[in-house]
Amino acid sequence: MKLKIPFFSRSLFVILFLANTSLYAQNWDRDLFFNAEARFKVGNISLALKQFDELLEKWPDSPYNGDARYYRAVILYRMGNNQEAYQAFEVIEKRYHFSRYIHYIPFWKALIDYDAKNYVRALQLLSNLDLNKLDDETQQQALLYKGKAALALDNTDLALKAFECLNAERFRKSLRVETEGTLLVYLSEMYGRLGKYDEQIKLWESLPAEGLNPEIRESLALRTAEAYLVQGKIDKGTVLLDMLSVSSNREIAIKALQYLLRFEQRQGHDDKVASIIVRSENLLRSDPKALAMFWFQVGSSTFYEGKLDLAKSYFLRVLAIAENENVTQDVPIYLAEISWRQGDKKQAMQILSDAIPRLNDKKALLLSRLQWYALQQEDWHDAIRFGEQALIHAEKEGREDISALVRAYSSYALYREHEYTQALLILGTDPIPPGPKELSLRLQSRLFQKTGQVVSALDSYNALIQQNPFNPEIQIERMSLLFEKSQYDQVIASSKEIEGKFDVAKITSPYRFGFLYMKGVSLAITSSTAAVYSAAAEVLIKALENGPPGDIAFPWALYYKGWSLYRASRFIEAAETFEQFARQYPDHPQTYPAAYLGAWSYARQGLYEKSAILAQRAAAFAGASDPLAKARARYLEGVVRSFTSDWTGALKALDLAASFASPLAVRALFEKGNVYYRMGKIQEADTVFATVQRNYSQEPQAEEAAYRRGELYYEAKQWREALERFTQYRQTYIRGNKVDGALYFSASIQRELSQIDSAILLWERLIREYQRSTYRLPAMIALEKAYWMKQDWENALRVGTNAIVEFGDAAKSAGLEDDVATLRYLLVGMNEKAARLQVKLIKQQGVTSMAGRKTALELARYYIVESSQREAGLALVDQVLAYVGEDPGSAAEAHFLKGEYYALLEAWEKSTDAYLDAINLAIRLKAGETRQDLIPEALFKAVRNSQRLGKTESAKRLVETLKKQYGTSPWAKQADLLMEASR
Structure with missing residues (x-):
């Protein structure tokens, strides 16, 4: 019987069948990957590579492709195909981020870079690795190679840290035998080199x-x-x-x-x-050569310990053992070096010279040592001669290293002989010249510099710095090239770069001085602010602390230190520095400016005697060939001597300054007039200024002298002479720079001579014609006062108002605001005193302020006592009394004034009551809260009122109180007299 399958069941069957078929297909690439991986792990890398290639070819979309490519790249590296492996690892990084081994890629790339001697890149990759994502063995290898890469870059601290970290792993996990052995060798060597004996043990x-x-x-x-x-x-x-x-x-x-x-x-x-x-x-x-080698090794090690005599005995034993053997050059080289270090330089060279005939073949090294000794003695000629011989033997012996060294030394000797072209010819212009790498490159850079090949010199120094990034001296030499070419901004940039990389205090002394000198001078030359000048000075101070006094740059450092201090307004330090410079370097080309600026610096601080002495020395330093410099120094000397009242010295120096044919002659003569004025010799000063005006009529000082003649007599209050000279000035220099001043002072003189109308005309002209004059506001103020004196209130108000509009706060602070306000009251007929008090009261916000109440009382007294407007005074008194709780002192005075008011009206009762109110209030006040004699005066006036009312008993009681409480007051005496007169 045939089984029928429902439709949906058949569909499910088909789906399951297709799914199983797909899974079955995927198993092929998986099986192939695991099979290849197994081959890789047992070391059959050739077959593993073949299977990984098959996987990548047949299944390009397999999920195992990323890991397969990783294994394939590792196999390529192990087979020595480093470049292909590196590219394969980079492909994985870019396209296969989900590979199980993605975190291992930087490790393998670092190994490839290390093998290629790209230590910087290798170290960077290893330093950025996340070790926690690697297996134990790879972690160990990463630490090992990190230490090796750091060591290759002379980064001892980082290398030691990596090796010690790996050594700590040795106690936690077992290391591979090869890794452990390598680690122990490196770590032990580093401990020995660094003297870390505890760690070694x-x-x-x-x-x-x-x-x-x-x-x-x-x-x-x-x-x-x-x-x-x-x-x-x-x-x-x-x-x-x-x-x-x-x-x-x-x-x-x-x-x-x-x-x-x-x-x-x-x-x-x-x-x-x-x-x-x-x-x-x-x-x-059984091996004499080995025994000789033993003694040689003992001798060499003893030599390096500094035990020269003992080392010498060992080397002599070597010679004894090898007596009949061919002598090598090493032993005489050591023996010569021992003699050299013991100070017998002649013997050292003799030992080497005597050994040359006994050497049958190798002589290059020995001859190079002779060349070295000649260099040390600065015997450049012999250094070149020995170098020529050494070069011949080095080429015969195939010793390219010695040949390169000798060429470098010969080039240096020629350099010291100033044979720069020949020196460069021997050294060559290749990017890598022969000889010690750093020395030769530096020498080549210098030779480029000396032969005028600036671009090549700069390129050479740049290459040197790249190859020797941790050598500050090379960077300082490059900096000196920029300095010589006046590239001061670049010098400063280079100095910042050097300071960012190195501790300047640890740089060798000559280079430290050069660095600080060039930086300080560059800052001084390019500076535009006091802060930067001050920084330049501090740098140069450090330079001088580190510099040899005999260095050609030392005086320049001292000069620019003074210059920087001067520009930073640190005048005392600048003056002392310049004075030191002038004393130590009298023949230096900068001695005159140093002495001159030192004199100025002392003058800026008011040390005029020191300034005069240094200015006098500056004139001596100037020499006959520079009359302007001499005149300048003498002029300064004359000016500062006058400040110490050394009139004779000042006049002498100014006469000397005027005697030189220079633009300073007229200035010196002009200053001589000022000296006479300060001496109080007005007529002599006037004569000198007249000479300036007459003999130098085309110079700006001529006009200044004409004006100064008026000032002389004005300041001496010789009004008519001053007026005459100011008038002469205005007539001679109709459009002169100081006509406004002449007008102002002429008007002021007219005021002093009581010629108010003339003064007004001159001030009005000044205001009208010289709208930008500095005398405009003073003239307006003076004019307003002049109109006030004439009681011309309208013109006074006009001038004062215009001044406030034009000059604002400056005019107000001169009192014109109050004057204008007062004038408005005067124009309506108010008394001047009342007007001023009214203005003052308004400014003080009326009786709401303490000061306002004092002014209100003063105005009330004027109204009550001095004017017919007594009711106005009473109103003010009542306003003050409203503040009795806040200001009882003013209220007491207000009661007193009220008593005065009623007394004038002969209302004796009210007057007496007001006086007594004042007394009762004042009694409760502290000292200083009201005027001292208010109570005795009020008592006296109450006594007088009582008598007028016929209240004799009341008057007697008041007198007794006055005498008892205020017996020393003049009012008590007056009360006595009053009572006697009434008897």
């Missing part, structure tokens, strides 16, 4: 007893033994060395014996030294 004591390569263990043991000895752990150190001295590795054994030998020599243990020598000889007995 800890590293050694942390090593496992088994499993470490014997060669590595013995190498570490040798360094640890040295650390033990340095730290004073002698037993541990010597035990290690004894153990190593019998090593099967003869090189290790020899080094151990060398360490032991040096140690026992330092300890002075002659018996142990002899024993070690015997052991060394026994070890090397």
Whole structure:
């Protein structure tokens, strides 16, 4: 019977079938990937590569493609196809972000960069790795290569940090044997180099007893033994060395014996030294060359410890062992260096010269040493000669390194002989010249500079800086090139860059001085503000602290220090610096300006005596060839001497300044007139100014002198003589610069001579014709006062109002605002005193203020006592009384004035009551809150009123109170007289 399948069931069956078919298809790429991965992990990378390529070709959309490409890139790297591997890793980074190994890509790229010696890029990649996303082994390798890359870049701190971090992992997880060995070697070497003996010992004591390569263990043991000895752990150190001295590795054994030998020599243990020598000889007995090498190594190491005599004895033993052998050049080189360091330079060169005939083949190094010694003695000729010989032998021996060194030294000798073109010819213009890399490039840069090839010199220094980014001296030399070409802005930019990278205090002294000098001078030359000048001065102060006084730039540094201080308005420091400069460098081209500016600086601080002395010295420094400089110095001397009342010296200096044919002659003569004026010799001053006016009529000072003649007599209050000269000035210089001043002072003189109308005419003319004159406001003020004197209120009001409109606050502060307000009252017929008090009262906001109430009382007194407007006074009194709670002192005075008011009306009762109210209020006040004699005066006037009313008893009681309380008051005496007169 055939089974029927419903339609929906058949559809489900088809779907399941198709799904299973798809899954079955996907299993092929998965199986191929895992199979290739397995091959990779067991080390069959060739077959693994083939299978990964097959996967990528057949299934380009497989989800395993990212990981497959990763494995493929790693295989390419391991097979040495670094460039192809690098490109493959970059493809994964760009297109396969979801690969399981995406975080490993920077690690492998860093390894490739490291292999290509791109240490900077390698270190950057390794430093940015997220180690937490890597497996343990890759983490370890990343730390290892990070340390190696940092070490290659001389970044010792970072290298040590990476290695120590990896070493910490060694205690937490086991390292691969190769990784552990490499780490221990690097770490131990760094500890030894940096003198980290504690860390060296800890590293050694942390090593496992088994499993470490014997060669590595013995190498570490040798360094640890040295650390033990340095730290004073002698037993541990010597035990290690004894153990190593019998090593099967003869090189290790020899080094151990060398360490032991040096140690026992330092300890002075002659018996142990002899024993070690015997052991060394026994070890090397069968090999004289090896024994000689042993003594040579001991001698060289002892040499580097600074024990020259002991080293010499070892080298002589080498010569004794090799007596019948061909002598190598190394031993005489060491012996010569020992003599050199001991001060016998002639012997050093003789040792090398004597050794040359005994050398059958290799002589290049020895001859290069002779060249070096000649350079050290600045014997440039012999340095060139030895260099020529050394170069011949270096080429024969195939020693390109010595050849390059010798060429560099020869070029330097020629440079010092000022043979710049020949020196550059020997050194060459290649981007990488022969010889010590840094020295040769720097020399080449200098030679480019000396031969005028500025662009090449700058390019050369730029290349030097790129190759030596941690050498500040090279950057300072480049800075000097910019400085020589007056590129001061670039010098300042370079200085900032250097300070951002280096600690200037740690730069060697000559370069530190040069750096500070160039920076300070550049700041001084380009500055436009006092703050920058001050900063330049501080830099130059540091330069002078670090600079050799004999350096050609030292006086310039001192001069620009003074200049910067001067421009920063630090005048005392500037003057002292300039004075020091003039004293130390009398023949320097900047001595005159230094002395002159020093004199100015002293003058700016009021130290005129010092200023005069320095100005006199400046004139001496100027020389006969520069009359203007002499005149300038003498002129300054004359001016400052006059400030100390040294009239004789001032006149003499000014006469000298005027005697030179220079533009300063007229100024000196003019200043001579000022000196006579300050001496009080008006007529002599007038004569000098007249001479200026007559002999230098075309000079600006002629007009100034004519005007000054009027000022002389005006200030001496010789009015008629002053008026005559101001009038002469106005007639001679009709359109002169000071006609307005002459008008103003002429008018003022007319006022002093009581010629008010003439004064008014002159002031009116000044105001009308000279609208921008500085005398315009003073003239308006004076004119307003003149009209006031004539009681011409309308004109006075006109002038005052115009002045306020034109000059605003300046006119108001001169009192014109009050005058104008007062004039308005005067125009309506008010008394002047009342008008002024009324204006004052309004300004003080009436009786609402304390001051206003005082003024109101003063005005009320005027109305009540001095005028017929008594009711106006009474109104003011009542206004003040309204503030009795706030100002009882003024209220007491107000009651008193009310008493005065009623007394004048002969209303004696009301008057007496008002006086008594004043007394009662004043009694309760503190001292100073009202006038002192108010109570006795009020009592006296109350007594007088009582008598007028016939109240004799009341009058007697008041008198008794007055005498008892205020017996010393004049009012008490007057009261007595009043009572006697009434008897």
